[in-house]
Every structure is written in C-alpha cells, then in structure tokens.
Amino acid sequence: xxxxxxxxxxxxxxxxxxxxxxxxxxxxxxxxxxxxxxxxxxxxxxxxxxxxxxxxxxxxxxxxxxxxxxxxxxxxxxxxxxxxxxxxxxxxxxxxxxxxxxx
Numbered sequence: 001x002x003x004x005x006x007x008x009x010x011x012x013x014x015x016x017x018x019x020x021x022x023x024x025x026x027x028x029x030x031x032x033x034x035x036x037x038x039x040x041x042x043x044x045x046x047x048x049x050x051x052x053x054x055x056x057x058x059x060x061x062x063x064x065x066x067x068x069x070x071x072x073x074x075x076x077x078x079x080x081x082x083x084x085x086x087x088x089x090x091x092x093x094x095x096x097x098x099x100x101x102x103x
Contacts (some may be wrong), residue, residue, distance in 0.1 A: 005038040013038070 003017045008028035016025050028035050 005040075006035040007038050008033040008035045 001017050001019055003015050004024070005013065005015050006025050006028075007013050008031060010028065010031050010033050012028050012030045012033075014029055018025075024037060025035055027033065
C-alpha cells in the first residue's frame with residue numbers, strides 16, 4: 001500500500017498509509033483543518049534509442065573520464081616541462097649578451 005503525505009492549512013504534516021482505492025483524507029488528524037495531498041517529484045530515467053547514454057552517470061563512465069582527464073593532464077604537464085627546459089637554455093644565452101651591452 002502506498003504512503004501519502006498530507007499538509008493541513010495550519011502547517012501540520014502527516015503521512016497516511018492507504019489503498020489507492022480509498023478516498024483521500026480531507027481533515028487533519030491533529031487540528032481537523034482541511035488538508036491537501038503533498039506531491040514530490042519522482043526520479044525518472046528515460047532509456048532507449050531516443051536518449052543520450054551520457055545523460056546518466058555510471059561508476060564506469062566516471063572512472064573512464066577521470067582516467068582520460070589524468071592522461072591528458074600528464075601529457076600537458078610533460079609538454080610544459082619540455083618547454084621550460086628548452087626556454088632557460090635560450091634565455092640564458094640572451095641574458096649574458098644583454099648584461100654585456102649594459103656595461
């Protein structure tokens with residue numbers, strides 16, 4: 001049997017377990033004021049050929065993206081290290097010439 005949540009006009013919140021065929025509750029159990037049923041959004045997963053598979057996160061996909069991101073970062077870091085190693089050699093040759101011109 002489903003559990004329905006109700007809220008009265010005075011703010012009392014309560015749950016009632018009732019059959020779907022039972023009539024809805026109309027008065028609060030605490031203060032006997034008028035009540036309304038509280039609706040909550042449900043989780044919906046659309047599956048099939050018309051929906052993107054990437055819309056839903058999975059543990060496998062998360063591992064794959066983390067691995068590809070770390071691989072990309074490693075390659076990028078290696079390229080930056082190569083550039084830094086080649087830069088000081090060229091800048092060191094230009095710095096003595098600039099210091100000799102300032103004398």
